[in-house]
Amino acid sequence: MSDEKEKIEQKDDQLIIPDTLPLLPIRDVVIFPFMIVPLFVGREKSINAVDMALTKERLVFLATQRDISDEEPQPKDLYQTGTIGMIMRMLKLPDGRVKILVQGITRAVIKQYTQEHPTYVVANPVTQPSLEVEAMMRNVREQLERLASLGKVISPEIMMIIESMNEPGRLADIVAANLGLKVDDAQSILEVMDPVKRLEKVNEYLVKELQVSTMQAKIQSQAKEEMDKSQREYFLREQMRAIKSELGELEEITEEVDEIRKKVKKAKMPSDVEKEALKQADRLESMHPDAAESAIIRTYLDWLVDLPWSKSTKDTLDIKKAKKVLDEDHYNLEKIKERILEYLAVRKLHQKSKGPILCFVGPPGVGKTSLGRSIARAMGRKFVRISLGGIKDEAEIRGHRRTYVGALPGRIIQGIKQAGTNNPVFMMDEVDKIGTDFRGDPSSALLEVLDPEQNNAFSDHYLNLPFDLSKVMFITTANMLDPIPDALKDRMEVLELTGYTEEEKLEIVKKYIIERQLTENGLNKKLIEITDDAIKKIISQYTKEAGLRNLEREIASVCRKVARKVAEGEKGLSVVTTKAIEEYLGVPKFIPEAEQEEDEVGVATGLAWTPVGGEILYIEATTMKGKGNLTLTGHLGEVMKESAHAALSYARSRAKMLGLAEDFYKELDIHVHVPAGAIPKDGPSAGVTMATALISTLTKTPVSKDIAMTGEITLRGRVLPIGGVKEKALAALRAKINTIILPERNKKDIEEIPKDIQKKLKFVFVRHMDDVLKVALKKKVKAVKKPLRPLGKRIAAAAR
Numbered sequence: 001m002s003d004e005k006e007k008i009e010q011k012d013d014q015l016i017i018p019d020t021l022p023l024l025p026i027r028d029v030v031i032f033p034f035m036i037v038p039l040f041v042g043r044e045k046s047i048n049a050v051d052m053a054l055t056k057e058r059l060v061f062l063a064t065q066r067d068i069s070d071e072e073p074q075p076k077d078l079y080q081t082g083t084i085g086m087i088m089r090m091l092k093l094p095d096g097r098v099k100i101l102v103q104g105i106t107r108a109v110i111k112q113y114t115q116e117h118p119t120y121v122v123a124n125p126v127t128q129p130s131l132e133v134e135a136m137m138r139n140v141r142e143q144l145e146r147l148a149s150l151g152k153v154i155s156p157e158i159m160m161i162i163e164s165m166n167e168p169g170r171l172a173d174i175v176a177a178n179l180g181l182k183v184d185d186a187q188s189i190l191e192v193m194d195p196v197k198r199l200e201k202v203n204e205y206l207v208k209e210l211q212v213s214t215m216q217a218k219i220q221s222q223a224k225e226e227m228d229k230s231q232r233e234y235f236l237r238e239q240m241r242a243i244k245s246e247l248g249e250l251e252e253i254t255e256e257v258d259e260i261r262k263k264v265k266k267a268k269m270p271s272d273v274e275k276e277a278l279k280q281a282d283r284l285e286s287m288h289p290d291a292a293e294s295a296i297i298r299t300y301l302d303w304l305v306d307l308p309w310s311k312s313t314k315d316t317l318d319i320k321k322a323k324k325v326l327d328e329d330h331y332n333l334e335k336i337k338e339r340i341l342e343y344l345a346v347r348k349l350h351q352k353s354k355g356p357i358l359c360f361v362g363p364p365g366v367g368k369t370s371l372g373r374s375i376a377r378a379m380g381r382k383f384v385r386i387s388l389g390g391i392k393d394e395a396e397i398r399g400h401r402r403t404y405v406g407a408l409p410g411r412i413i414q415g416i417k418q419a420g421t422n423n424p425v426f427m428m429d430e431v432d433k434i435g436t437d438f439r440g441d442p443s444s445a446l447l448e449v450l451d452p453e454q455n456n457a458f459s460d461h462y463l464n465l466p467f468d469l470s471k472v473m474f475i476t477t478a479n480m481l482d483p484i485p486d487a488l489k490d491r492m493e494v495l496e497l498t499g500y501t502e503e504e505k506l507e508i509v510k511k512y513i514i515e516r517q518l519t520e521n522g523l524n525k526k527l528i529e530i531t532d533d534a535i536k537k538i539i540s541q542y543t544k545e546a547g548l549r550n551l552e553r554e555i556a557s558v559c560r561k562v563a564r565k566v567a568e569g570e571k572g573l574s575v576v577t578t579k580a581i582e583e584y585l586g587v588p589k590f591i592p593e594a595e596q597e598e599d600e601v602g603v604a605t606g607l608a609w610t611p612v613g614g615e616i617l618y619i620e621a622t623t624m625k626g627k628g629n630l631t632l633t634g635h636l637g638e639v640m641k642e643s644a645h646a647a648l649s650y651a652r653s654r655a656k657m658l659g660l661a662e663d664f665y666k667e668l669d670i671h672v673h674v675p676a677g678a679i680p681k682d683g684p685s686a687g688v689t690m691a692t693a694l695i696s697t698l699t700k701t702p703v704s705k706d707i708a709m710t711g712e713i714t715l716r717g718r719v720l721p722i723g724g725v726k727e728k729a730l731a732a733l734r735a736k737i738n739t740i741i742l743p744e745r746n747k748k749d750i751e752e753i754p755k756d757i758q759k760k761l762k763f764v765f766v767r768h769m770d771d772v773l774k775v776a777l778k779k780k781v782k783a784v785k786k787p788l789r790p791l792g793k794r795i796a797a798a799a800r
Helices: 044-055 134-149 156-163 168-177 183-190 195-226 229-247 251-266 271-286 292-306 319-329 334-349 368-379 411-419 442-449 486-490 502-520 532-541 549-567 578-585 638-653 687-699 725-734 744-752 769-776
Strands: 020-026 036-041 059-064 081-092 098-109 121-123 357-361 383-387 425-429 473-478 493-496 528-530 574-576 603-610 613-625 630-633 668-673 707-709 739-743 762-766
Touching (some): 020 036, 020 044, 036 044, 044 081, 059 098, 081 183, 134 195, 168 183, 168 195, 183 195, 251 271, 251 292, 271 292, 319 334, 334 368, 334 493, 368 383, 368 425, 368 473, 383 411, 411 425, 442 486, 528 549, 532 549, 532 578, 549 574, 603 687, 603 725, 613 687, 613 725, 638 687, 668 687, 687 707, 707 725, 707 769, 725 739, 739 744, 739 769, 744 762, 762 769
Parallel strands (some): 020 059, 357 473, 357 493, 383 425, 425 473, 528 574, 603 707, 630 668, 739 762
Antiparallel strands (some): 020 121, 059 081, 081 098, 603 613, 613 668
16 A cells, blocks of 8 residues: 555545454453543554554544453454544553553444455445434433432533434443443444434433432432331441451351351261251351351351260270278168169170169168269269259240240250260259149159150250260169159159168268268368267267268367367367367257066057167046047147058947947046157157057057057058068167067068167067057056946047
């Protein structure tokens, strides 16, 4: 081509464009005519195109790439329609790139590539004439103004240019350039050559953009109205999260969740539990760390991870060693020890046997709780103890659901976590003192826990996942069986601990208590010695209990007195004798019941059971002239009063055999009294004693003072069995009574009495009241020659 053809010619204010132009491929932008855009040019071919344009008329053809990542675009990789632009300024950068400022002049279509190296050249640019369509242009302006009012960022200068523009094609190009369209949409507008059609297409995009902006403004308006405190906090937290992310602090959450996942895998949970734990960990990771629920999930995961799902202690299955440990810790209690050794023997033969549910029942202070610790030590297991006394909320057992603020698992799961193993010895103290109110019945919640057939999948409300309690050895304690619900009682193996005898207390004091108190009070056997007689005196005259707590307190008091003497400088061994006891402990608190000096008429010796052991009971009866009334005194309960009425009815039915007139009661008032009137007394076991005292006073026959008796009496004189045989036998021995009358059906209970005690006592077993009278009365009852005659009308001998 000649130089004249390559120059830009200006005729009648029209720009003449050469036939061929250098091609500049551009990425991620579409340049419209009349746009002024800065461009960074870095590719070699692009730099060559810029250099070629600058050496001639400064014109360049701008075509957009189809794929922005393509570094070496071929002709097929470019849109065919582009814009001819003029390079207004050029600046070379230190890194080799070139920065140019380009202004779009007119659109054109590539018809032919005449040269590929050093750059592409396009030929025959096409220009289209413009038409005036005032209505369309006015509509476009109005819609653009509405769009600007809805928040679309359009500079005031552009708005002023649009207002003064009369060419539809140019108006379409400027509007399209400022709408922020996608590359594909902008290219489709650029390819429309007809100005009116181009303006129509721009109008379509304006309508669509206006609808979207209107909806967006409506949503923002509604969101603004409905935004409350929690939403504002959420936005603030999101901003804080973005700030922390910029500072690098957000990585801590990911690290924390990763650590939790490692702990979950390490805990060796069951598959369903592990699945739930990992699910909660994923929720925590996607949640904002400051959200309220994230703290709940963290706590929940901590509980899941800390529970000993698969951690167990190995049982000590050496039976002899276990027996030695039990004997070291507790004196006697042979039945309990035998049951524990049996369990260990079964475990040795059958490793997967379920844990037993034992219930120790006995008076306070006999060693129920300490026995649980001893069992755990003998078996080599962890020991956990909880007290159920006064609990009224079912959630204490099953836990609270996680929806509640401050929710926690129940006492069972807490105890398992505390133990750190899934097979501890778990002691539940005071199971007979559980309460019930509107919050539920805790004893009913224990039915699942204390059932070996159910507790292998115990579900706590907080965890809401099954936990296996079948390996746990549960031990419950109670003072009395009566308050325990039958369903709960049925699930437990009841082992009764009776009170200790005086001899057993003496051995326990010598073997355990004195040694413990010497240590606690800073003494040793070179400083104090307590004689056996002194210990017996403390047992009988300073304590009155089935257990050992008060006895240990009295021993501790003696040790403190001696410790004070040693601290004051007194040297040598202090021997505590029976005479010194009153000096240390003061006057005796309990004086033994005075022995009956001789056989008396109307006084019979009975035996009673109390929670602190057996007691001697002297029952007195007397008659006086009256009208057939029966008086009962001594703070007696209803059952004991009924026994007195039954005894009188028996005496009346045996009047002829006893040598009494059939209507003897008509002219007599009978008074039965049980001493220690301030102490409540009840129960049927004093029936035979009341009958004996009553018949003794009616027949004027003395009762042997060396015989004690117990048994329930029926109207026909049958003697029924009673309880507390061991305690009553010990009470008789303490009162120096060697002969005891017992119901025949209590013969089996003699085995509970220690062999050495049995040798000191004589047991007489009876089936009928007649047998009692033959043994208890000093001489046989003889018939009276002249029976008493009735003196008045018949009066019922019943006391109300």
